[in-house]
């Protein structure tokens with residue numbers, strides 16, 4: 120996958136050449152560096168009640184600056200997925216606040232929240248969650264169509280993104296005709312099609328072998344270089360080591376918050392080339 124164009128291209132809203140300039144949620148434009156891309160304040164989520172009450176996320180305070188790649192780690196059941204779903208507006212907190220680009224989102228109505236998710240948040244899941252009956256390019260363009268892009272614009276963006284994830288020759292294939300790594304690259308292209316403020320990824324390499332994992336991490340490295348804010352949940356220390364910062368959760372609470380040294384994603388990604396399957 121050699122590419123000589125950045126993963127976020129000239130049609131980017133950031134470059135002001137989009138056909139829908141300035142649209143999107145408050146703070147979507149990347150101007151104010153002092154506003155974190157994501158903020159959690161006292162964020163908590165309980166499941167069950169009485170004896171079965173579980174605080175899956177318990178009083179998390181977290182700022183994710185724009186452009187940061189953050190890895191969230193911790194043992195199974197510590198609340199990583201719950202935290203990611205709260206941050207992405209897929210779940211509602213029991214207590215606390217979620218802010219996206221300077222806008223509080225946890226109290227938005229369902230319609231407003233769904234619209235915001237579509238335009239400002241790109242999700243990547245361990246199990247890809249592609250639409251089986253749609254081709255790769257149709258999967259990628261669907262969120263753009265749902266966000267109101269014209270069919271022509273949606274197809275153009277989808278084709279450009281598939282090109283950048285190295286899948287132009289698979290654009291008309293169904294997910295069942297693609298490898299796991301190829302499916303995840305389609306899912307990443309789909310997550311990017313509306314130029315989200317943040318990309319949230321839950322175990323994005325969890326179902327992938329070592330070579331496919333390296334492909335995905337290279338893509339994330341390109342996103343990082345392009346200034347994309349990325350939060351990824353991972354069990355894999357080698358994946359976490361490619362981030363700018365690693366936070367770990369224990370029993371729903373932040374247990375550690377480590378900034379990795381500034382040696383740069385390229386150097387760290389280079390080390391991944393030594394991986395053995």
Ligand SMILES: Nc1ncnc2c1ncn2[C@@H]1O[C@H](COP(=O)(O)OP(=O)(O)OP(=O)(O)O)[C@@H](O)[C@H]1O
Nearest residue numbers: 166167173174175194195196197198199200201202
């Ligand atoms: N819908 C639910 N109902 C009840 N309890 C839940 C629900 N979802 C999650 N939990 C509980 O909340 C806690 C955190 O779950 P979560 O899925 O966020 O953990 P995780 O860190 O993502 O784990 P894993 O690494 O296994 O994916 C767990 O104790 C889990 O059993």
Ligand SMILES: [Mg+2]
Nearest residue numbers: 199200201321
């Ligand atoms: Mg999980």
